[in-house]
Amino acid sequence: MTRATLLTLTAPTTASAGSAHSAGFASVDADAPQVNLMDLGLTRGDGVFETISVVDGHPQALEPHLERLAHSAELLDIAEPDLTLWRDAVLAGIAENRPLNPGTRELFAKLILTRGVEGSGSPSGWVYVAPAEDFAAAREGIRVVTLDRGYAHDVAETSPWLLAGAKTLSYATNRAALREASRRGADDVIFISSDGFVLEGPTSNVIVLGGDTVRTPQTDQGILAGTTQASVFEFFAQRGLSTSYERITADELVAADAIWLVSSVRQAAPVTQLDGEPLGVDAGLTAALNEFLLSRTS
Structure with a gap:
């Protein structure tokens, strides 16, 4: 117990x-x-x-x-x-x-x-x-669906009173999104802005690998700056890959070589399926990434 x-x-x-x-x-x-x-x-x-x-x-x-x-x-x-x-x-x-x-x-x-x-x-x-709960299965792979977040990517600038980018207790929408994912046979969600840009997950940041570049959506889009995401960039930089904060379109997400959803307790969960379509997973790279994250002492 x-x-x-x-x-x-x-x-x-x-x-x-x-x-x-x-x-x-x-x-x-x-x-x-x-x-x-x-x-x-x-x-x-x-x-x-x-x-x-x-x-x-x-x-x-x-x-x-x-x-x-x-x-x-x-x-x-x-x-x-x-x-x-x-x-x-x-x-x-x-x-x-x-x-x-x-x-x-x-x-x-x-x-x-x-x-x-x-x-x-x-x-x-x-x-x-x-x-913490046992996240071993999630660290091997999760199925993800994309959902419309219901606002444009520049909401933090146009409507700061909506508190995009603050980690508030008002999580009813995030929980509803996860229930919708479950109804669609998936485990998690990536939110897309109403004008077609990748944002974040309900409880995670999005990491996208394409070639030798690792990207994450830039935080001026009302995205919560990720503590784990920063460590993920450190991991990939040590391996010689370039890292960047960018605006990423939904089409670019579909074309990615690999995608991870990263968060503080679950760590890095590789996406094995995106909107019903299979996505490749580098199991060895993911295992090394999670070991790096779990070995942090500060």
Whole structure:
């Protein structure tokens, strides 16, 4: 039986009042109720989050995740998170959880920051640490469908209030997209803008290999900057391939030599089928990529 660890932050932002708890966070029962039912994170999805892969006790890309949490909070006009406190809470949660799950190599840490109870002016924050699910099958290959995201590629510039590029708790659309993929006999989704450009997956970034060049959609299209994607580029650069952020059309996606969906906990999942058509997979290259990702210690 696996067990989770939960730490609540008593002063999650720099604007929060001082905490009576010296550490600024406290370990609580992960199976007991902890959140006020009127918290705007629950009632409106008004908050942000990050999910960090933890391998052999090492939180991967911790600093980029913390920076992205702060960026998302800024986009939502939530008070600036106290990153020193969040960092300490993550490390404490990992240290507390590892003895509860001996022999478990992969954990995840989920950081959640909400606007708090409506009218209170006090944000809520917590860190949840638990064993990751088994992604062995996904790392061998997934079937993917493309779905229209419903807006143009420049939505972040034309409509910044839609919060494209922020990692918010409002994931109903992403979950609906994954259910649609399942109805179509697929495992995951690549969103396409209404004007024909590749965007991202519901929980992943898209990596496209063509010849000796590895590309990913550029982030000014309302795409969440990927922490794992940055490490993927490092892997391929070490192998002598060029890497670039570009606008990629749906037609270019179909013509790719290989495609991966990459994310913090699942790591790299090669696409074996795109909209019902088979796509080649380099199993050896994918295995090496995932070993590289899993071996990160920072």
